[in-house]
Amino acid sequence: MKRSSWMVHYCDDGAVRRARLSDFTKSLQFANDPAVGGLVMFGHKFRGVAHNLMLGPIFGIILLIYAYGIWNLRAWVLPLAIVYAFYVPYNLVLFWFTHFDSHPSISFIVGYLAIALVGSIGTAIYLAYHRERLA
Numbered sequence: 001m002k003r004s005s006w007m008v009h010y011c012d013d014g015a016v017r018r019a020r021l022s023d024f025t026k027s028l029q030f031a032n033d034p035a036v037g038g039l040v041m042f043g044h045k046f047r048g049v050a051h052n053l054m055l056g057p058i059f060g061i062i063l064l065i066y067a068y069g070i071w072n073l074r075a076w077v078l079p080l081a082i083v084y085a086f087y088v089p090y091n092l093v094l095f096w097f098t099h100f101d102s103h104p105s106i107s108f109i110v111g112y113l114a115i116a117l118v119g120s121i122g123t124a125i126y127l128a129y130h131r132e133r134l135a
Contacts, residue, residue: 026056043094070123075134078127085124089113 022029029037031049039046039056046052066084069077092113096104104112127134 022060026052040091040095043091043098045095045099070127073130073134078124078131078134081120081124081127085117085121088116088120092116 026037026039026046029052031037037052039052039059041055041059046055066077066080068074069080093109096109
């Protein structure tokens, strides 16, 4: 079985951590503080414990499947990585501009996106560049 490199493990760690620590607990986060907690998909923040209780684990499972595919260098993970690479910036920017009266500064947005995109776009680029290693 082919094993992935340290770069893929590093990028993959973000997906696993997010799935494990964040998405599975969205309903608890929302119940604790509705202003801060809650799942955001395509810029829409889901309100209500039931929505977060249902959608959080679904999205968490998708991210765990994504992490499994990266970890084991599966060929089916490349399209998912590309979709996720576009989803992350789209979701972040759309959320900021639809849910805040005062938008974050451009320097904040660029800095935050730079950090957030290292894992999502970096993983997609790495997998595309090493396509021949995917099983």
